[in-house]
Amino acid sequence: MNKEQKEITVQEKKEVQTQSEPTVPGKVYLPTTDIVETDKELLVYMDMPGVSKDKLKIQLEKNVIAIEGEIDATPYSDLKPLYTEYNIGHFSRRFELSNEIDQAAINAGINDGVLLLTLPKIPEKQPRSIAVK
Amino acid sequence: MFRFSSALDTLLALQDAVEAARTSDYFGLSTTNRGSYPSINLFQDGDDVILMAEVPGMKKEDIQVQIKDNLITISGERKVDYPEESSIHRLERRSLKFNRTMKLPSKVNIDQVKADYQNGILKVVLPRAESDRPKMIDIH
Numbered sequence: 001m002n003k004e005q006k007e008i009t010v011q012e013k014k015e016v017q018t019q020s021e022p023t024v025p026g027k028v029y030l031p032t033t034d035i036v037e038t039d040k041e042l043l044v045y046m047d048m049p050g051v052s053k054d055k056l057k058i059q060l061e062k063n064v065i066a067i068e069g070e071i072d073a074t075p076y077s078d079l080k081p082l083y084t085e086y087n088i089g090h091f092s093r094r095f096e097l098s099n100e101i102d103q104a105a106i107n108a109g110i111n112d113g114v115l116l117l118t119l120p121k122i123p124e125k126q127p128r129s130i131a132v133k
Numbered sequence: 134m135f136r137f138s139s140a141l142d143t144l145l146a147l148q149d150a151v152e153a154a155r156t157s158d159y160f161g162l163s164t165t166n167r168g169s170y171p172s173i174n175l176f177q178d179g180d181d182v183i184l185m186a187e188v189p190g191m192k193k194e195d196i197q198v199q200i201k202d203n204l205i206t207i208s209g210e211r212k213v214d215y216p217e218e219s220s221i222h223r224l225e226r227r228s229l230k231f232n233r234t235m236k237l238p239s240k241v242n243i244d245q246v247k248a249d250y251q252n253g254i255l256k257v258v259l260p261r262a263e264s265d266r267p268k269m270i271d272i273h
Contacts, residue, residue, distance in 0.1 A: 032225040032226050033223060033225050033226070034213070034215070034221075034223060034224050034225060034226045035221075035222040035223040036215045036216070036219040036220065036221050036222065037219060037220050037221075037222060038216050038218060038219045038220075039218070042222075043215065043216070043219070045190075045213075045226060047189040047190060047226055047253070048189065048253070049187035049188070049189040049252065049253035049254050050187070050252050050253065050254050051252060051253075052252050076176070078178065079176035079177065079178050079183060080176060080177040080178075081174065081175070081176055081177075082175040082176060082177050082182065082238060083173075083174070083175040084174045084175070085172040085173050085174060086172035086173075086174060086187060088174075110252075111190075112189060112190055112191060112192070112250070112252065112253050113187070113189030113190060113252045113253015113254065114189050114190040114253065
């Protein structure tokens with residue numbers, strides 16, 4: 001196997017390991033996530049294929065933000081699997097936020113199966129350049 | 134530096150080779166391989182075959198689906214980008230170009246194929262070709 005082929009292989013979906021039991025039937029997976037930071041905000045991108053806007057639940061408690069995306073399994077119920085490479089399931093992941101985040105101004109949107117969370121920083125915590133006199 | 138090769142090295146090399154062979158699908162039964170992007174599920178729905186693939190974060194225009202006889206090719210490019218001047222904390226998603234061909238269980242009626250892309254899932258409905266259906270023969 002050459003290097004190029006190796007790069008294109010998919011990451012296996014990882015199942016969530018938790019102490020608490022899920023309330024919905026079915027498997028729960030960890031969405032693959034990117035987190036990047038700009039001067040003004042923290043951006044969280046999550047791949048959640050199959051999750052529509054109304055099935056997405058984002059909860060903020062203390063400093064923990066919990067993202068849960070449910071998929072609609074009904075289209076699959078009448079189908080007979082012929083060949084399968086991936087499992088379908090809900091998505092769930094939680095992150096701890098730092099105090100720098102303005103929790104009231106958090107914004108979320110999902111587009112083509114990718115969730116974008118915008119976590120703005122509190123203005124006082126944004127980096128400032130200091131003029132040298 | 135001169136180094137004696139140990140029996141353990143040989144054994145580990147063997148293990149690596151076995152792992153590589155297992156993931157390469159070289160010994161697989163089909164010409165198409167398992168494990169490349171995107172993962173594909175095939176379902177049977179009556180006479181139709183339904184193909185589903187998870188390709189989140191793409192634009193409809195960036196996905197190409199081609200069918201010839203019983204071979205389907207899905208190709209496209211997924212671009213993952215961020216605002217300029219951002220620093221990265223965690224990267225799990227990837228930009229990639231993909232091109233995957235898969236053999237379908239039956240020939241397809243190409244005019245009736247429907248594909249849609251919703252919530253990051255590509256779904257292609259592939260009706261079975263008339264020429265591929267079993268025919269009932271009347272007994273006189």
